[in-house]
Amino acid sequence: MNSRTSEILVGLFMLLFLLAMFVLAMKVSNLTSLNSSEGYTLTAKFENIGGLKERARVSASGVRVGEVTRIIYDPENFEAMVTLRLDKAFDAFPLDTTASIYTSGLLGEQYIGLDPGAEEDFLQNDDEITLTQSAIVLERLIGQVLFSRSGGS
Amino acid sequence: MSNFLQKFGAYWLGKLERLGRATLFLFHLVAALASLVKRPSLLVKQLHASGVMTLSIVLVSGLFVGMVLSLQFYNTLIDFGQEERVGTLVALTLVRELGPVVTGLLFAGRAGSAMTAEIGLMKATEQLSGLEMMAVDPFKRVFAPRFLAGFIALPMLAAMFSAVGVMGGHLVGVEVLGVDANAYWSQMHSSVSFTHDVCNGLVKGLVFGFVVSWISIFEGADCIPTSEGVSSATTRTVVYSSLAILGLDFLLTAVMF
Numbered sequence: 001m002n003s004r005t006s007e008i009l010v011g012l013f014m015l016l017f018l019l020a021m022f023v024l025a026m027k028v029s030n031l032t033s034l035n036s037s038e039g040y041t042l043t044a045k046f047e048n049i050g051g052l053k054e055r056a057r058v059s060a061s062g063v064r065v066g067e068v069t070r071i072i073y074d075p076e077n078f079e080a081m082v083t084l085r086l087d088k089a090f091d092a093f094p095l096d097t098t099a100s101i102y103t104s105g106l107l108g109e110q111y112i113g114l115d116p117g118a119e120e121d122f123l124q125n126d127d128e129i130t131l132t133q134s135a136i137v138l139e140r141l142i143g144q145v146l147f148s149r150s151g152g153s
Numbered sequence: 154m155s156n157f158l159q160k161f162g163a164y165w166l167g168k169l170e171r172l173g174r175a176t177l178f179l180f181h182l183v184a185a186l187a188s189l190v191k192r193p194s195l196l197v198k199q200l201h202a203s204g205v206m207t208l209s210i211v212l213v214s215g216l217f218v219g220m221v222l223s224l225q226f227y228n229t230l231i232d233f234g235q236e237e238r239v240g241t242l243v244a245l246t247l248v249r250e251l252g253p254v255v256t257g258l259l260f261a262g263r264a265g266s267a268m269t270a271e272i273g274l275m276k277a278t279e280q281l282s283g284l285e286m287m288a289v290d291p292f293k294r295v296f297a298p299r300f301l302a303g304f305i306a307l308p309m310l311a312a313m314f315s316a317v318g319v320m321g322g323h324l325v326g327v328e329v330l331g332v333d334a335n336a337y338w339s340q341m342h343s344s345v346s347f348t349h350d351v352c353n354g355l356v357k358g359l360v361f362g363f364v365v366s367w368i369s370i371f372e373g374a375d376c377i378p379t380s381e382g383v384s385s386a387t388t389r390t391v392v393y394s395s396l397a398i399l400g401l402d403f404l405l406t407a408v409m410f
Contacts, residue, residue: 003194006201013205017309020316027338028244028319029347057343 038088039066040125044099045079050110050135052101057111058084065090068112084112084129094119100133110135175371182300182370185292195298203264203299204306208313210263211256215247215314218255219321222246227330236332240341243322244315248345248354249410252315253308254402257361260307261394265369268299269390272373273383281374296370303366308358315354353409360401365394 046052049071058066066086074081084099096117103110114129123129189196226242272295275281281291319341326332345351369390376386 003198006205007197009205010197010200013200013208013309016208016313020309020313023316023319024248024312024351025347028248028316028341029345029351030342055346 039085040088040091041069042084042086042123042125042127042129044082044084044112044129044132045074045077046082046099046101046132046134047079048134048137049080049082050101050103050137052082052110052112052135056109058086058114059111060090060093060114060116065114082112091122093123095121095123095127096131097123097129098131098133099129101135103136171375174375175367178371178374179367181292182296182367185290185297186301188290188293189297189301192298195294196301199298199302200306203260203268203302204309207260207263207306207310210259211310211314212317214255214259215252215317216321216324218251218314219243219247219318219323220325222251222318223322223324223326224330227326227332236326236330237336237340239326239332240319240322240337241344243326244319244341244345245350247315247318247322248350250402250406252318252354253311253357253361254398256311256314256358257307257365257398258395260303260310260362261365261369261391261398264303264306265365265390265394266387268303268366268369269373269376269387270383272296272299272370273376273378273386276374276376277378277380277383279378291374296374300366300370303369304359304362307362307365308355311358311361312355315351349410353405356409357402357405360405361398364397364401368394368397 052068052071054068054071056068057064058068066084068082069085070081070083072081073079086093093114094117096119098115098117100113100115101110102113117131222243223239226239227236230236230238230242272281275295281295284291284294323334323337327334327337372386372390372393376382
């Protein structure tokens with residue numbers, strides 16, 4: 001095979017590789033949502049986050065508006081500190097927005113749902129969402145039900 | 154008894170000596186890489202021989218592996234009503250493990266054995282000595298371009314394998330079995346991380362490319378220069394490369410994920 005043909009084929013090979021990387025980056029993995037550097041971050045403290053993980057979905061009315069970027073334990077207040085990163089397009093959440101941890105489906109993954117309040121002012125970058133509702137832990141729920149039933153009888 | 158012990162010792166000494174030779178060979182090889190800057194056409198030619206010529210088998214196997222994965226995961230997940238997760242599982246399996254590993258095995262069989270046979274035959278027909286007689290360093294002229302080509306080509310092929318595999322998974326999962334197309338892609342999209350999964354898969358490919366090319370070229374250059382020697386060197390290339398890939402894959406997975 002002469003060198004021109006093999007050079008062309010190697011060029012095509014490289015192009016194919018770039019195409020494959022493009023597919024892997026854009027369609028298969030979440031490189032597109034990673035570069036949302038134009039977003040803003042909020043923090044929220046939860047008594048119990050259940051099984052919430054980093055990179056979990058943050059949604060409002062069921063629509064994805066951002067993701068969880070960091071979860072740490074705050075040893076002073078004995079609470080979990082969750083950092084959320086929201087898209088720049090959704091920058092109008094009132095100050096009294098509630099953040100709750102929900103589970104999608106019975107066995108699904110956990111995510112944070114934002115329920116907007118009625119304040120006139122909006123949450124800014126690095127603000128804290130003060131109204132939070134912890135995850136429902138199934139064992140605790142069962143315990144409460146058993147306790148209330150035995151108490152009632 | 155002492156006879157047996159002596160043989161046993163000699164066997165392992167021989168192995169160790171060979172390992173030492175292979176390591177020295179590797180240093181020599183890496184040192185010769187710099188000369189490729191002056192003659193990139195040698196590299197292009199080898200990329201053609203090891204990369205482009207392996208492409209077809211890699212793409213076809215990628216497609217079928219993706220299809221089979223999709224089918225198997227679907228059959229299990231349908232029991233839990235979670236068949237939408239097929240996309241995630243197919244993509245993670247391919248990108249993290251099967252992409253680099255199966256590509257590495259195919260590459261060892263298709264390109265690695267060819268490299269060994271070619272170099273072994275060059276040695277048997279005294280072409281390598283001929284080059285040295287003409288003051289051409291075979292490391293620079295013959296070994297280095299092949300080594301670098303294998304090193305580069307394997308991760309590239311692995312990426313293509315994974316991409317095609319995901320398409321194959323789509324073909325079976327969505328088109329044949331009826332998983333929702335949006336669920337397939339969006340579930341995959343939200344649980345595969347580019348830096349953690351895709352890039353680590355590429356790193357695996359690089360490591361495998363390094364090891365397979367090293368083994369292939371060393372076996373070729375170190376073979377007994379007879380037709381029998383070349384054939385056993387080719388066999389050793391495939392066996393050692395495959396074992397090295399599988400062993401290293403476990404180590405890398407343990408470190409990475």
